[in-house]
Amino acid sequence: MTNTYSGTDKIFAIAPMIDWTDRHCRFFHRQLTRRALLYTEMVVADGIIHGDPVRLLGFDAAEHPVALQLGGSEPDKLAEAVRISAGFGYDEINLNVGCPSDRVQSGAFGACLMREPELVGDCVAAMKAVSTVPVTVKCRLGVDDQDTETALSALAERVIEAGADAVWVHARKAWLEGLSPKENRDIPPLDYDRVYRLKQDYPNVFIGINGGIADLNQALEHLIHVDGVMLGRAAYHNASLLAEVDRTIFGEDAGETDWAGLCATMMDYAERHIAGGGRLAHVTRHMVGLFQGVRGARRYRQILSTDAARPGVGPEVIAAAFAEIDMTDLTAAA
Structure with a gap:
């Protein structure tokens, strides 16, 4: 610390x-x-x-x-x-x-x-x-x-x-x-x-x-x-x-965001949470606001809001949501 x-x-x-x-x-x-x-x-x-x-x-x-x-x-x-x-x-x-x-x-x-x-x-x-x-x-x-x-x-x-x-x-x-x-x-x-x-x-x-x-x-x-x-x-x-x-804010050159890496990290985190007795929606409900204004964001939100709340679903729902995003929009914004 x-x-x-x-x-x-x-x-x-x-x-x-x-x-x-x-x-x-x-x-x-x-x-x-x-x-x-x-x-x-x-x-x-x-x-x-x-x-x-x-x-x-x-x-x-x-x-x-x-x-x-x-x-x-x-x-x-x-x-x-x-x-x-x-x-x-x-x-x-x-x-x-x-x-x-x-x-x-x-x-x-x-x-x-x-x-x-x-x-x-x-x-x-x-x-x-x-x-x-x-x-x-x-x-x-x-x-x-x-x-x-x-x-x-x-x-x-x-x-x-x-x-x-x-x-x-x-x-x-x-x-x-x-x-x-x-x-x-x-x-x-x-x-x-x-x-x-x-x-x-x-x-x-x-x-x-x-x-x-x-x-x-x-x-x-x-x-x-x-x-x-x-x-x-x-x-x-x-x-x-x-x-x-x-x-x-801090002037750091962090490079472009690794969106695929973010998806993989959150899938791994969600898998660990589910293995401990949690539910996927506990994690994905906080991710819904990502990708505002990007093509595919509406379907992304629907998947994380609806599919992730179904009983027994796993982290593959996160991958399905990310697959709807047009990553060229994100590259252009960067």
């Missing part, structure tokens, strides 16, 4: 997304980009302490660098979750202070913690005391009627004092009253300038930005102002853009 935040390089990350960025999704994304920082779904500290850590925390070594996002609001429990996770080898531990879902609010953590910067600072301090890897925070600009100038500053000041190695900011408020989690991803207006001002206030602290970023050109624009950029739905629904991350 290396300290992701110890160097001067910018960071490109794929956001933690509940029900999406599981271990199969992360393995797939890693085949497309060597440099992106991957995040788990949010894992609740209580679940780690009282549940099955292997099921909740296990991942493939190929996923590195990978960060574990924790949900919780009790410093002692978060510290215990960090201790348990240490044996799994994550490169970073991230505290969720941004999720607006009802089930998160009912547990008194997530975005509602924007109202309690002192408590968040205590949580970060407890996590830092037992962690051997960077501890970071992902937050919103504020919640409900909070003033985003004072709310974000108060949260950032406290967690930085507590030793947070980075602050990732989703550049929207969260409205905990009146908006669903889905609406909270689109309706509250984006305010990127507020995140830029936070970076100006903390020039020596890593500040990353998230929210509504659609492509790598927009990512590059943000990286003029902040240290890191995080894509969520755009990366998931159009995974092909990840094949350009290492070249576009």
